[in-house]
Amino acid sequence: MTGNAATVLAGPPAATAVIAAAARQAATLERPPHLVIVRVGDDPASVSYVRGKAKKAGESGLRSTVHALPETTPSADLLALVASLNADPDVHGILVQLPLPPHIAEEPVLAAIDPDKDVDGLHPMNIGRLWSGRPTLAPCTPAGVMALLEHYGVPVAGRRAVIVGRSQLVGRPLAGLLLAADATVTVAHSRTRDLGAVTREADILVAAVGRAHLITPDMVKPAAVVIDVGINRVVGDDGKAHLTGDVHPDVAAVASALTPVPGGVGPMTVAQLMANTVQAARRQQSQTSGVTGDLVR
Numbered sequence: 001m002t003g004n005a006a007t008v009l010a011g012p013p014a015a016t017a018v019i020a021a022a023a024r025q026a027a028t029l030e031r032p033p034h035l036v037i038v039r040v041g042d043d044p045a046s047v048s049y050v051r052g053k054a055k056k057a058g059e060s061g062l063r064s065t066v067h068a069l070p071e072t073t074p075s076a077d078l079l080a081l082v083a084s085l086n087a088d089p090d091v092h093g094i095l096v097q098l099p100l101p102p103h104i105a106e107e108p109v110l111a112a113i114d115p116d117k118d119v120d121g122l123h124p125m126n127i128g129r130l131w132s133g134r135p136t137l138a139p140c141t142p143a144g145v146m147a148l149l150e151h152y153g154v155p156v157a158g159r160r161a162v163i164v165g166r167s168q169l170v171g172r173p174l175a176g177l178l179l180a181a182d183a184t185v186t187v188a189h190s191r192t193r194d195l196g197a198v199t200r201e202a203d204i205l206v207a208a209v210g211r212a213h214l215i216t217p218d219m220v221k222p223a224a225v226v227i228d229v230g231i232n233r234v235v236g237d238d239g240k241a242h243l244t245g246d247v248h249p250d251v252a253a254v255a256s257a258l259t260p261v262p263g264g265v266g267p268m269t270v271a272q273l274m275a276n277t278v279q280a281a282r283r284q285q286s287q288t289s290g291v292t293g294d295l296v297r
């Protein structure tokens with residue numbers, strides 16, 4: 001391994017700045033923004049994510065309520081709960097924690113959420129707004145990546161951005177956000193031929209795949225900024241499980257800047273949820289700002 005050259009783009013300071021800005025805005029509202037999180041079943045990762053989000057809401061000056069429904073909840077009951085939250089003027093943001101149990105189809109549930117309360121940004125209306133370059137509630141992880149780039153002053157306009165991964169949750173919406181920020185965007189995926197030739201074009205390379213150390217130093221253009229969204233649980237030489245990203249650690253010798261895993265994009269995702277909830281509450285309480293606006297050409 002060669003020496004580390006890349007600047008570490010740590011998530012926590014950037015996340016703290018995003019949350020501080022959201023808390024300042026929240027404090028100007030008549031009523032504190034209220035985030036409602038709905039969880040179905042007891043998937044341990046979901047339980048832990050929901051707990052973390054509710055805790056962070058409290059620290060950010062937001063109210064939060066968690067509805068924990070049993071694994072066997074019928075689809076109709078979940079849809080009825082979403083409808084009642086949509087109709088409740090005291091609720092500003094609604095998040096249904098994914099994945100849902102196999103007997104509940106995700107798409108109808110996501111489409112049932114009022115787009116103005118859709119703080120996860122997964123409603124088709126908000127996806128359409130994002131892709132047409134209009135202000136929107138954007139999905140939290142890609143919006144968090146954009147906030148991280150902004151926090152560290154990484155220029156985006158006019159630069160070549162390559163995203164590896166085309167999921168609805170990360171890769172696709174991030175492509176829309178980078179495009180709106182005037183990057184020249186390429187999305188690579190599992191069927192991409194000669195992935196290295198594509199990734200070596202990138203000034204900003206984002207890995208959102210879920211394969212430990214897929215991105216190796218030879219796949220990175222010297223001085224590129226590399227954003228590692230991947231979270232992979234691997235067993236180390238010590239026999240213990242630990243988290244690692246999609247980017248091989250040796251990439252630090254080639255890149256100019258690199259996000260760590262853990263402690264990079266992860267904290268930004270939760271911070272952005274708070275920012276989205278405040279944005280949704282501002283729009284609902286003032287009707288002056290929010291998800292309408294001019295087209296970006």
Ligand code: NAD
Nearest residue numbers: 141165166167170189190208209210229230231265266269
């Ligand atoms: P996904 O499984 O939905 O999508 C993975 C994508 O990677 C697919 O589009 C697929 O085409 C592509 N892919 C698979 N193998 C590939 C290969 N060999 N070469 C190129 N592309 C390949 O996953 P996701 O939900 O987008 O999540 C991706 C990763 O990001 C996971 O590790 C996940 O845990 C992590 N994640 C992190 C956060 C966070 O807050 N940090 C949030 C969401 C997801």
